[in-house]
C-alpha cells in the first residue's frame with residue numbers, strides 16, 4: 201500500500217521563530233521539511249540561501265527537501281548539498297543542460313535529485329531524464345509565493361506522469377507543490393502524488409502539529 205509523505209514548506213512559517221516551528225512540524229510527523237529558495241529572477245520573490253539550510257540542519261533530524269527556484273542552479277549545488285540538503289530539486293525551465301545538472305547532483309549519492317516543472321511546462325522533455333532522477337516536483341501554482349490557489353489541471357498532469365512512471369517500471373516519486381490542502385489531498389494522492397508540499401495550510405494554522413496530521417488523514421478518509 202502506497203503511503204503519502206508530507207513536506208511542510210517553511211515559506212509560510214514565522215522566520216523569526218523558524219527553529220521552533222520546524223520542531224513542531226517534526227513532532228507532527230513531517231516526512232521532509234520543504235525549503236523554498238528564490239532568487240528574485242526566476243521567480244518574483246527572494247528567500248533564503250545555504251546558510252539557513254545549514255542552521256536548519258542543526259535544528260532538526262527531518263530530511264531537508266530543498267527546492268531551487270533560481271537561475272543557474274548549477275552554481276549553487278555544492279553549497280546547498282554541503283549545507284545539508286537531503287533532496288534537491290532544480291527547475292527544468294532554468295537548465296539548458298538539464299542532463300548535466302542532474303548528473304552533478306547525482307555525483308552526491310546521499311542526495312535525492314528532483315526536477316521541478318512549472319504549471320505551463322509540458323512533461324515532454326522530462327521523459328529524457330526520467331530514469332536518472334528520484335522525483336519530479338509538479339508545481340500546482342506559479343512559483344514565487346505561498347497561499348495561492350491550486351491549479352486544477354495539475355491533476356491530469358500527475359495522472360499522465362504516473363502512467364509513464366508505471367509503464368517504464370520506474371521508482372520515481374511525484375511531489376506536488378502549491379495550494380495543497382485537506383480539500384484536495386485525497387484527489388492528489390489518488391492521481392499519483394507521493395509527496396505533498398504544504399505551506400499555508402500547515403504553518404498558517406494555530407496548531408501546526410494537528411495541521412500535518414489532518415492533511416495526512418485527508419488522503420485516506
Ligand code: DX5
Nearest residue numbers: 209211343344347379399400
Ligand atoms: C511556491 C513554493 C511552495 C509554497 C507553497 O513557489 O514552491 O513550496 O511554499 O505554499 P502553499 O502551500 O501555501 O501554496
Ligand code: ZN
Nearest residue numbers: 236267377397
Ligand atoms: Zn516549493
